[in-house]
Ligand code: B12
Ligand code: SF4
């Protein structure tokens with residue numbers, strides 16, 4: 001993206017007088033905006049004026065119609081706004097799509113066969129990207145208002161905006177068969193944000209799909225979450241199961257979770273385009289914290305509320321709370337084959353959270369170490385169902 005910017009700048013300065021005259025906003029504003037965005041830490045920057053393309057909204061409606069969003073009711077609740085930028089904010093004229101790199105220093109798949117390690121997805125090993133990206137977006141928004149005026153809105157992740165199709169339209173990359181945006185320069189490792197503005201900025205060409213005949217991401221998914229290329233059933237995705245899904249994880253998907261304790265990067269990690277991604281381009285805020293790069297599952301099983309709050313302060317993991325993380329850790333322990341984890345799991349049979357007790361029952365049974373006598377006193381229907389199934 002930045003290479004394009006620089007060549008455009010040279011052309012822009014050559015033609016500048018007539019170009020300024022023809023356009024309501026001089027192209028130099030768009031170029032200077034890109035330079036400012038790069039200064040603020042964005043490595044992929046593009047503009048689209050395609051603010052009412054109906055295709056993403058149609059696909060979203062199909063996806064919701066299939067129930068693929070599971071219990072993420074917030075995806076359906078504001079679906080009409082998600083359809084397009086114009087549907088959310090009729091005054092919008094341009095969307096600035098921005099990507100920050102979180103390319104990991106080591107291949108996340110190196111821990112796939114390390115059962116005692118609880119794998120945390122790459123984006124969650126450092127600072128919370130919502131805070132980091134939003135701070136940079138707000139700084140860029142202030143710059144845009146000061147330099148070009150116009151009302152604007154900034155979004156990262158949680159707003160009713162479909163960020164991936166917008167990033168594709170703005171030339172940051174393409175939606176790969178794993179459904180996430182893939183960049184030629186940064187592979188699967190971009191976190192996205194965008195700014196809607198009333199200004200008529202100069203658009204970039206959309207990126208072409210460059211997946212070709214590759215299907216590495218489709219083949220690696222441990223839980224079969226891709227019913228077809230470019231389509232995801234979130235209900236089967238480990239990221240959904242370990243982060244978004246409250247309550248017991250469906251039994252038939254627990255073994256596939258393997259050692260993923262929070263999120264999953266398997267489909268992203270195997271993408272061949274990652275070979276061009278350099279961790280040197282990653283924002284330093286996303287550098288893995290030593291204790292989160294390869295934590296031992298035994299430590300996760302031992303977390304109480306106070307320890308959870310201390311360890312995960314400033315991390316996106318704090319959003320799911322201690323009970324869901326320990327639920328996930330119990331599933332990982334059950335998949336580990338490690339008899340040494342049995343005492344920690346047995347302690348969780350008395351945990352105040354039913355979702356933790358239920359997961360501990362399943363894990364102990366899977367390790368062949370469940371003592372039926374320990375079910376005495378259990379009254380929660382879901383935990384009793386786990387005992388019955390075990
Ligand atoms: C809901 C959500 C999830 C859900 C659903 C995932 C999904 N793919 O939608 C769950 C919880 C599973 C999830 C998981 C993850 N997420 Co998420 N998630 C979102 C969120 C909030 C909305 C995405 C959305 O609109 N989904 C709805 C569906 C309909 O849209 P879609 O993904 O674009 O899928 C459609 C296309 O594939 C299209 N389609 C169909 N056929 C075809 C054919 C072609 C040729 C094309 C191009 C498209 C196409 O139709 C699909 C529907 O069928 C966005 C933030 C945002 N506001 O955009 C982050 C976001 C997509 N997530 C992100 C990340 C990082 C992740 C994880 C990697 C986190 C992790 N490590 O655990 C995983 C990746 C899992 C995966 N393979 O997608 C990033 C992705 C960055 C990027 N480079 O793309 C985003 C953009 C957040 C951000 N601001 O950076 N996520
Ligand atoms: S994040 Fe993991 S579980 Fe989800 S689709 Fe990708 S490989 Fe499958």
Ligand code: SF4
Nearest residue numbers: 176177211214217271
């Ligand atoms: S792994 Fe292959 S198919 Fe999947 S997104 Fe990357 S290039 Fe496309």
